[in-house]
Amino acid sequence: MSANLNPEVYWITGASSGIGKALALELAKPGNAIILSGRNVQALEEVKQIVLLKGAGCESLPFNVADIEKFPEIVKQAIGVFGHIDVLVNNAGVSQRSPAMQTSSEVEKELMHINYFSPVALSKELIPHLRERGIGHIVVVSSIAGKFGFSLRSTYAAAKHALHGYFEALRLELREIPVYVTIVCPGRVKTNVSFNALQGDGRPHAVMDDGQRKGISAGTCAKRMAKAIKNKNNEVLIGGAELIPVYLRRYCPPLFYYLIKKVKPT
Numbered sequence: 601m602s603a604n605l606n607p608e609v610y611w612i613t614g615a616s617s618g619i620g621k622a623l624a625l626e627l628a629k630p631g632n633a634i635i636l637s638g639r640n641v642q643a644l645e646e647v648k649q650i651v652l653l654k655g656a657g658c659e660s661l662p663f664n665v666a667d668i669e670k671f672p673e674i675v676k677q678a679i680g681v682f683g684h685i686d687v688l689v690n691n692a693g694v695s696q697r698s699p700a701m702q703t704s705s706e707v708e709k710e711l712m713h714i715n716y717f718s719p720v721a722l723s724k725e726l727i728p729h730l731r732e733r734g735i736g737h738i739v740v741v742s743s744i745a746g747k748f749g750f751s752l753r754s755t756y757a758a759a760k761h762a763l764h765g766y767f768e769a770l771r772l773e774l775r776e777i778p779v780y781v782t783i784v785c786p787g788r789v790k791t792n793v794s795f796n797a798l799q800g801d802g803r804p805h806a807v808m809d810d811g812q813r814k815g816i817s818a819g820t821c822a823k824r825m826a827k828a829i830k831n832k833n834n835e836v837l838i839g840g841a842e843l844i845p846v847y848l849r850r851y852c853p854p855l856f857y858y859l860i861k862k863v864k865p866t
């Protein structure tokens with residue numbers, strides 16, 4: 601635990617890999633304390649050792665974000681680690697690589713559960729603590745798939761779109777406390793996300809897609825995320841040229857609908 605008696609405490613889900621791990625390393629500095637969550641205990645321990653070396657407080661709190669019924673106890677444990685939580689980063693997520701018509705309803709439910717119901721439930725469980733403290737910050741990792749639907753990602757896109765509706769409403773409802781809400785929309789980031797993405801029958805895609813391979817690094821994504829969190833931005837888009845369709849859809853919908861058909865689905 602950090603020697604600092606009143607650190608800024610960040611709780612990051614999905615901190616064992618990719619964007620969550622990179623964010624933990626980015627935030628790892630004296631004065632900060634980080635609670636790392638994920639299922640992979642060994643990977644969390646490795647991240648923890650690096651965070652501690654960089655001078656931040658750190659503890660790991662492994663759990664499966666699918667186990668929503670355990671959240672009351674998990675949130676209690678998380679608050680107990682450093683005495684309070686300042687920022688919850690709902691980052692854990694699983695993508696999809698399957699045509700809608702070949703995706704089983706079990707897989708659809710799993711994608712909605714992990715990407716939508718779980719961050720909603722975890723946030724709701726923490727909010728009484730933030731209300732009691734009179735301040736807090738909830739970060740949600742959406743995606744450009746939360747801004748427009750794309751082939752092979754029907755349910756993933758649905759879950760990420762749903763996050764926007766829910767957390768925009770929550771932001772308004774909690775503005776008096778205040779609890780800030782930042783929605784992060786990465787484009788393509790070079791992580792294991794495509795490798796871990798689910799196929800229609802629930803098996804992992806197990807391929808590093810071209811899009812991911814050519815994406816920005818998780819470190820670059822984490823730097824921009826940390827800045828958006830610090831600035832309490834409502835929403836931030838992070839990526840490269842793959843973000844263009846988001847702006848096209850906003851400012852020139854006919855061109856967006858014409859061009860998006862030509863993008864090869866990977």
Ligand SMILES: NC(=O)c1ccc[n+]([C@@H]2O[C@H](COP(=O)([O-])OP(=O)(O)OC[C@H]3O[C@@H](n4cnc5c(N)ncnc54)[C@H](OP(=O)(O)O)[C@@H]3O)[C@@H](O)[C@H]2O)c1
Pocket residue numbers: 613614615616617618619620637638639640641643663664665666691692693694695714741742743744785786787788789790791792793794796812815
């Ligand atoms: N990479 C991209 O291009 C991209 C683009 C847009 C949005 N995103 C979003 O960014 C977030 C992070 O993804 P990533 O790219 O860093 O992928 P990643 O490397 O596959 O990391 C996913 C993280 O989520 C955790 N996770 C997954 N299922 C979990 C479960 N059931 N319980 C607990 N933790 C679970 C994993 O931890 P364990 O394996 O230890 O459980 C891992 O730490 C996701 O929400 C994803 O949708 C990524």
